[in-house]
Amino acid sequence: MAEPILKWAGGKRQLLDELYARFPASYGRYHEPFVGGGALFFDLEPADAAINDANPRLIGFYERVRDEPEALIERLEAFDDPDADPDPSLPYHEETARGRDVESYYYQQRARFNRRPYEGAFDPLEEAALLLYLNRTCYNGLYRENADGGFNVPAGRYANPDWVQRDRIRRASDVLAEAAIRNDDFAYVLDAADPGDLVYFDPPYEPMSATASFNEYSADGFDREDQRRLLDVASELDEAGVRVVLSNSGVMYEPYADAGFRVETEDATRAINSDPDSRDAVDEIVATNVPPEDRGSAGQRELSGF
Known part of the structure; x- marks a missing residue:
């Protein structure tokens, strides 16, 4: 069974049973336009699928996992502990492209990862390896970009971080x-x-x-107008005979219900929060156009923790 490789805000590991419960008993190709960490995609292991994301570095990572898994693992094995001194044989061992002092190995790798947004150059395999390394060693496994597209999450504190993830990459x-x-x-x-x-x-x-926004996964963000466009796209797909399942926060209940979707509220615990004691359940909706009589009975496979 495949598992997500990356920690990703909004991951759906805890909601898989509820999502599967809305799936049709049979369908053609599987499409996931906001793949993120891919918890559902990797658990489902669809034979015919298309995945998409607006974040080009995330998509580049999945392309390297697909096309060069062993080369990616080899690059990851070469990385050092995030608290180690910067590597003088690599760029940015003293300061970043923007002239800031580099305090440790982690911040040197973060500066290397930001070559694409700040300098317009990157090596796809190295960028993919850096994404996973930073994801597994940054604060709270958070992915966040500033307005210029630069990854700006500080280093985390982990006793023995595993950034290689050999088995997960191969599966x-x-x-x-x-x-x-x-x-x-x-x-x-x-x-x-x-x-x-x-x-x-x-x-x-x-x-x-108004203060709960966490959509800084990419510099472009995802605003209220994007939510309206998404509702329009889901409605067009419904009219075209495409099966749709959608998750969102509880405030989107009425717009999808008014558009004719079957909407139910579920509790979901947020996987990423600066205070682990504050990772409480929040209202989350699952909306679908799949009638109950057309749904399958497949359940969630068990996923191990990160």
């Missing part, structure tokens, strides 16, 4: 082998999905309050 590579991987706006699915296909939408959530 994920097998699942991704036949999948189409895209870096587009989510609306591409209007042209890609055929009647009878299944689309699962897991967008950056509409905030529960």
Whole structure:
């Protein structure tokens, strides 16, 4: 069984049973326009699938997992402890591209990862390795970009961080082998999905309050207008005979119910929060156009912890 390789805000490990419960008993191709950490995709292991995300570095990572798993593992094995001194044989061992002092090995690798947004150059394999290394050693496993697209999460504190993830990379590579991987706006699915296909939408959530926003996964963000566009896309897919399952925050209950989707509220615990004691259950909706009589009975496979 494949498992997610990356920690990712909004991951759906704890919601898999509820999502599977809305899946149709049979469907054509599987589409996931907001793949993120891929908890559902890797658990499902679909034989015919297309995944997409707006973050180009995330998509580049999945392409390298699919196409060069052993080379990626080899790069990851070469990294040092995040608290070690910067490597003088690598760039940015003294200061970043923006002239800031480099305090440790972690911050040197963060500066190397930010070559693409700050300098317009990158090596795809090295960038993929750096993404996983930073994901497993940064504060709280958080992915966040500033307005310029630079990854800006500080170092975390871990006793023995495992950034190589050999087994997960190899299993994920097998699942991704036949999948189409895209870096587009989510609306591409209007042209890609055929009647009878299944689309699962897991967008950056509409905030529960004015101060609850956490959609800085990429510099472009995901705003209220994007939420409206997504509702329009889901409605068009429904009219075209495409099966749709969607998760979002509880404040989106009425818009999807008013559009004719079957909507139910579920409790989900947030996987990423600066205070582990504050990772409480929050209202989350699951909306679908799949009638109860057309749904299957497949359940969640067990996922181990990170």
